[in-house]
Amino acid sequence: MTSAGSPKPSRFPKRLFLWIPLAGVAAAVGYWLQIKADDAQGQIDWWILDVSTKGLLAGIGAGLTFLSVVGLALVAAYETAAAERVRAAITAQQQRQLELSQAVLRPLVDAVNSATHLRANSPQRRHLPGETRTAVLAVLCKLATGAAEPVARYYELTRDGGGKRVLQPVKCWGGDAGHVLKEGDPIAAPAFDALDKSEAKYWVAGDPEAPTTGWSEANIIVPVAGSRPYGVLTVESSDTDAFLLQDVNTAALIGQLYAATLGALPPGS
CATH class of the missing domain: 1.20.58 (Methane Monooxygenase Hydroxylase; Chain G, domain 1)
Structure with missing residues (x-):
């Protein structure tokens, strides 16, 4: 990577x-x-x-x-x-990172506040996880630059009948739903590696360690893990120059904020 x-x-x-x-x-x-x-x-x-x-x-x-x-x-x-x-370019990147972080932080904080005030079985409370995922994925797509349309997804960590870990695509923004990532499959290796090591992964097609199939030209995977691992967020683009180092750092921060939100939401949300 x-x-x-x-x-x-x-x-x-x-x-x-x-x-x-x-x-x-x-x-x-x-x-x-x-x-x-x-x-x-x-x-x-x-x-x-x-x-x-x-x-x-x-x-x-x-x-x-x-x-x-x-x-x-x-x-x-x-x-x-x-x-x-x-220096101006670096300042612009830092400003962009701050704006995107604020853009994702507002709906996450609102979700936690709403969950504490809404009735346990209310429809609004049940919709909170989906609304927060939508906000997170929308901001992730804004990281990409260039003409190519990016695709962002959230994969939730589950287990199959045999006890193997599975990353199930739950929400997508900008493209198809994505494929189920099963532990042990080559295509799933970067996602589980990011989750197990608690670190963001970035690569472009042609990198020596890049997966040969199943991913786009430029890819970022960040873990969503707090008190326990929840899953991973991904954002992809068909443009190899879509992301900068600052974008990878921003995506990692978004993953941390989302994990903190999932941990703060009361049971039943």
């Missing part, structure tokens, strides 16, 4: 690092030519060029010195602007 990409500010601007010695050499050569020009004699008369050797060397030396300083300033300005763009 791999980690999603994310813009990172470089520790030291590469172009500036390369230009500093080059500018130093150019300035040194320019200074040396200007010194040599003082002792130069003769006249250069070639094609349209009619100038003294002293003047030519002095001009070339001054030009090299000027270009080294101007070039260094331009590269420094470019690197500064590039760093600002990266």
